[in-house]
Amino acid sequence: MIPSNFEYHAPTSIEAALDLINQYGDDCKILSGGHSLIPVLKLRLAAPAAVIDIGRIPGLSSISLDRDRLRIGALATHASIAASDMLGQLCPLLATTAHQIGDPQVRNRGTLGGSLVHADPAADWPAAILALDASITVRGSAGERHIAANDFFVDMLTSAVQQGEIVTEISVAVPAQPRASSYIKVAQSASGFAVVGVAVQLEIDNGVCVGARIGVTGFAPKPYRASSTENALKGNPITEDLISSAAALADSEAADAMNDIHASGEYRRHLTRVIAARALRAAARV
Amino acid sequence: MKISLEINGKKHEADVEPRLLLVHFLRDVANLTGTHIGCETSLCGACTVLLDDAAIKSCTVLAVQADGCRVTTIEGLASAGELHPVQKGFWEHHGLQCGYCTPGMIMAACGLLRENLSPSEAEIREGLEGNLCRCTGYQNIVDAVESAAREMAGAVK
Numbered sequence: 517m518i519p520s521n522f523e524y525h526a527p528t529s530i531e532a533a534l535d536l537i538n539q540y541g542d543d544c545k546i547l548s549g550g551h552s553l554i555p556v557l558k559l560r561l562a563a564p565a566a567v568i569d570i571g572r573i574p575g576l577s578s579i580s581l582d583r584d585r586l587r588i589g590a591l592a593t594h595a596s597i598a599a600s601d602m603l604g605q606l607c608p609l610l611a612t613t614a615h616q617i618g619d620p621q622v623r624n625r626g627t628l629g630g631s632l633v634h635a636d637p638a639a640d641w642p643a644a645i646l647a648l649d650a651s652i653t654v655r656g657s658a659g660e661r662h663i664a665a666n667d668f669f670v671d672m673l674t675s676a677v678q679q680g681e682i683v684t685e686i687s688v689a690v691p692a693q694p695r696a697s698s699y700i701k702v703a704q705s706a707s708g709f710a711v712v713g714v715a716v717q718l719e720i721d722n723g724v725c726v727g728a729r730i731g732v733t734g735f736a737p738k739p740y741r742a743s744s745t746e747n748a749l750k751g752n753p754i755t756e757d758l759i760s761s762a763a764a765l766a767d768s769e770a771a772d773a774m775n776d777i778h779a780s781g782e783y784r785r786h787l788t789r790v791i792a793a794r795a796l797r798a799a800a801r802v
Numbered sequence: 803m804k805i806s807l808e809i810n811g812k813k814h815e816a817d818v819e820p821r822l823l824l825v826h827f828l829r830d831v832a833n834l835t836g837t838h839i840g841c842e843t844s845l846c847g848a849c850t851v852l853l854d855d856a857a858i859k860s861c862t863v864l865a866v867q868a869d870g871c872r873v874t875t876i877e878g879l880a881s882a883g884e885l886h887p888v889q890k891g892f893w894e895h896h897g898l899q900c901g902y903c904t905p906g907m908i909m910a911a912c913g914l915l916r917e918n919l920s921p922s923e924a925e926i927r928e929g930l931e932g933n934l935c936r937c938t939g940y941q942n943i944v945d946a947v948e949s950a951a952r953e954m955a956g957a958v959k
Contacts, residue, residue, distance in 0.1 A: 517842045517843075518821060518823070518826075519821040520821070521819060521820075521821055522820055522821060523820065524803060524820030524864075524866050526866070526869075547864075547867075550862060550863060550864065550867065551844065551862055554823075554862045554863070554864065555843060555844065555862065557821070558823075558842065558843075567820065569866070569867060571867060595856070618844075618932070619847070619931040619932025619933075620857060620910065620913065620914065620928075620929055620931065620932055621844075621847065621850055621857050621858050621859045621910065621913070621932045622844060622859070622862075622932060624856040624857060624858050624913075625858050625859075625862065625863065706845060707845060708931075
């Protein structure tokens, strides 16, 4: 499989990249690690006139702590996020999600920013990004803006990033109880993509759930927060009964389940409830 | 576009189309056909090489992305007629039958051992998760990597 021809540019600054993107308009694609874009180019699902490789722009792959927020450069690879001691300590949900993506070779090349913009409905990151209420920073020629995780995923393969913008950073507040978290998925056995994946970040005070954010990927064309489950948990003592009844609501936000060769919509709906319960138990250590 | 790569310690310069995949550069431009093409969809791992010391699937990297980088392929492992410990492990433990997946399997194992010199069996299996073998049932491959790890750890001590 060989992509159709394109012009290739590897700018070394965001400004130069934005100039090129504006010059080509709709007829260019942004390349970071390439593990979403190159397969698309090879299948000729996209045949842009130009590919703008932002992989050589320095400073876009750092992982740092800025007061109470963790800042992750858009070009940080899944492998570097999985291996980060700081994330392992302060936000293990990010590290554990990264570790479950693809395989070692894919994790060595694929990037957080690239995966998010691609907005594959079966990707792993959206669940964690929603459960951590992350903020996604994008740069355009008009300046910088921040998109809340809740507003980021628009539809299948469509994010809120507009033509002419580049994702530069993903930031999350350090969770009050980093370890009260989990990401559990049923992986499609050939590709490793999530048939359904549920990420949970909890806050528990004396056995009572005082905070809960739950992201679901794989189930619907667009990943979502399981707000009904969150609301059922909040203010109540975490018990097995509460987890079961709350998890049974985890599919209620999404009307349309995806229905494809990997799983029927009905099966995905069932999985979403089961996996939500498992993820809640793991996060709450119940 | 003119690019320059260091492959197995040797500089390779060429003028390539930006759409050329790294695996095609290795096989068709540098004439290093030890790297195989399998699924072409970044699943099977047959095309695995080390790019700046990290295992990657060369069917999903453009040659232009590797401009200025170091690449290690299966041809770069043996030195002075002496097999690399991972190659030796595959030889001694019958880690292959048809051999199609072997270069990728060995390069993925090298990538794993660069990060973890004494992997457990579970870590070896996880480290080779991105490589498919349709012959061996994997057990002998795991044995081969375990034996290589022991030999390499011995050499470090």
